Amino acid sequence: MALDLAFELMMLLTGGCALLVSAWLFWRARRQRSMKALAGFGVMMALWCSGHVAVFYGWERLGKMLILANPLMPTFFLDFAIGFVNQGLGRRPWLDNLARRRGLFYVAALLVLGISLALGGGDIISFGPFSHYFVFSGAGWFNIIYTIAIGILAHALLLWGWRIHRGNRRRSIAAMFAAGAWGLWLATSFIFPSLGLYWYPWPMLLLPTYVVLLVYGVVRYQMLEVNAWANRALLWILMTALVMGLIALLSSMAGPFGMQALANVPEWQLWLYSMLLLMLALALYQPVSKLVERLIYPGSRLDEQLLDTWLNRLAEPSHWAGLSAEAEQLLARQMGQPVQVRLLPNEQRPPVVEGPCIICRHQNPGWQSRLQGFEDVTPGLRLAAEVFASLLTTRCSLLERSLQLAEAERKRLSEQHLVELGGLSAAMAHELRNPLNIISMASAGLEAERKAMIQTQLKRADRLISDMLAYSGNIGVQRQSVPLLAMLNSLRPQFDWQHTRFECVLSDDVRLNADAYRLQQVLVNLIDNALAFVRNQPNGVIRIEAGDQPGIVRVHNNGPAVPEDMLNHLFRPFVGKRSGGSGLGLSIVRRIMDAHGGRIQHRSDMGWPVTFELFFPEDSSC
Known part of the structure; x- marks a missing residue:
């Protein structure tokens, strides 16, 4: 391939890549001015490359104007750098002032362009394989010096941003510097003829990679789809290089192996056919992949x-x-x-x-x-x-x-509520028990029936105060192995059973890992609560038995079933319907079981109207 034609194709390819990337950036930028400025940089690079192509075809006036417009390229890049570095930094007065005045850089770039065109900033010469090639002259040197100065300013600002930023933005700036170094090396060969060095600009043939690498370095840490695109692009580049290498190897070995017809085919034709096949494979990959997926996984439509x-x-x-x-x-x-x-x-x-x-x-x-x-x-x-x-x-x-977070928040609020309730209960207990004691002493001289009535109500009031203190206080437990049957036998005399039958179906070896005092509170509250419902009905029965697993105890009674509307809040305070009760008995039991790391639940599937099942964990660390 002729060297002048190779240069022209690379300029066209660079311009095409720049336009495609700029269009994609502008579409993705939405309201991000920095990304729109980077898209403008790509457009100016495409115009700059078009200027070389125009010169190549003899359109000298248009070509000079497009090439001498190169100060706008670093100006767009400076605009991008200002916005990119300024994001997420808070208030930086000097950087904010620079951002507000960046329009002046565009005005200056247009003035430099106008001066360069008016004073003749370049000439068209012929050297080597080129019949038309642009070189700077006169005011054109001011043009190129200004362009370099703006580029240095933009990269200095990026270097400062690299020191200030952290994370993905810092990585993006580092990637931009790597791409910038690559682009600088490629572009230096363009001005060699302007310096009297009539060398062929070989590095310019790789210029299409510069704009792609620069934009990829900016957005690779910002947009996930860019990395997916780069993964596919790298795959196809490697496939292309591999196919071209195989074609070259096959062409060189065709003659010695007797394949003279293949050896006579020009290499560029073989490469062209191979590229066409690769493009065809790229176009057919998606539909064929979907077809195979339908054949292997019929009925699957996952998107x-x-x-x-x-x-x-x-x-x-x-x-x-x-x-x-x-x-x-x-x-x-x-x-x-x-x-x-x-x-x-x-x-x-x-x-x-x-x-x-x-x-x-x-x-x-x-x-x-x-x-x-x-x-x-x-x-x-x-x-x-x-x-x-x-x-x-x-x-x-x-x-x-x-x-879990909701439960933790519920417990925190509950504990806070209990702390407040505890202080209130302690104050109320102190203030109420003094007048209750005075009433008790004042009733000593009354007749027996009236005295008994007053004492009954005083005991009820004292029980209510005790329950409030028990519910709102801090429940600590000291676990030990407690023989359950012995404890129940010791508690039996303190209840008024009347006509209720008490059945204790426990063996002597049933033991619970619990705090003895707190366990006694649990049993007293459950039995007392059951007695309130079954004491006055015929054939009332309260039965206590061990469960089918260690640590489980069930308390049954044949009283009326718990109404459906109470099941969801049965263990909340002040919801019980027991006559003369405080409404805190089951709530206190719930708190004691929680302190043990155990649980209590109501069951109606055990053959009894009402069953409360207790579970005490065996592990003492619970």
Whole structure:
């Protein structure tokens, strides 16, 4: 290929790359002035390259004007550098003033261009393979010196920004310096003939890489799609280089191996055919890839929009039941058949289900998903289910963390409330017990019936005060092994059983790892609460028995069942309907169980109208 033609093609290629990159930058920039200025830099580089092509074809006046407009290139780059460095720095008065006055640099660049054109800033000469080549002369040297000075100012500003910034912006500036050094080395060969050095500008043949590397260095840490594009571009460049190398090797070895017809084909034709084949492969890659995906995974239609829809819909539920229902609905719509979803946040054993099912289970160190019953599902739908299960696992982790934070906040507010209530209760207890004692002493001389009535109400008031202090106070526990049967036998005499039958189905070896005093409070409150409902009914029974696992105790009674509207807030204070009670008994039991690291729950599936199940953990560190 002729050297002058190679130069022309590289100028055209550089201009085309600059225009394409500038158009993409301008489209992506939206309201970012710095990126629009960088797009302007690319446009000016395209015009500068077009000036060389115009000179090459004899359009000297147009070519000179476009080449002498090169001060606008570093001016656009300076505009970009000011905006890029100024982002995220806070107030820098000198930099803000520079940003407000950057329009003056464009005015100065236009003045330099006008002076260069008016005074004749360049000539067209012939040397080597070039019949038309631009060289600077006269005012053109002022033009090139001004251009270099503005470029130095822009890079000095970037160097200052590199020292100030951190993270991705600092990395972008470093990448710009690397690309700038490469571009400077390429551009120096252009002015050799202007200096009387009539050398062929070989580095200019690589100029198309400069604008691409510069823009890539700016945005590679800012836009994810740029890195994906660079990955594909590098792949195809390597493939092109490999094919061209193989063609050259094949052409050189064709003659000795008797393939004379192939050896007689010019290398440029072989390379041209190879490039056409590569371009055809590039054009057909996407449709062929989709066709293969349809053949391998029939029925699978996973795209970015569908994944975004899944993520957004799965992010809406705020509890496990809602997340499970939403997941089942999304899967049924995608797969065209019902799919069960089981979420097991407490490391439960996976259930046995029929049909397709996705099981997400919490296991250390995190959540894991498993497909069950997908043996007869097509590969495409199975792939969709696997992708969905992965997204669901991530959502389960986020929901678990959200619920934990909400529970921690609830406990914090509850503890703060209890601290305030504790101070109020202590003050009230002190203020109330003094007049109650006076009333008790004043009733000593009354007749027996009236005295008994007053004493009963005084005991009730004292019990209410004691319950308030117990509920609002700090509950500390000192665990030890407590024999449950012995404790119950010691407590039995203090209750007014009347006609209620008490059944204690416990062996002597049943022991609980608990605080003895707090355990006694729990048992007294539960038995006293049960007696209030079954004492006056015929055949009233209270039964205490051990559970099927260590640490579990159940307290049954055959009183009336708990109303449905009370189940959700049964252990909250002041919601009980027990006659004469304080409304704090079950709340105190709940607080004591929480202090032990255990739990209490109401059950109605044990064959009794009312059952309270207690669980005390065996591990003393709980």
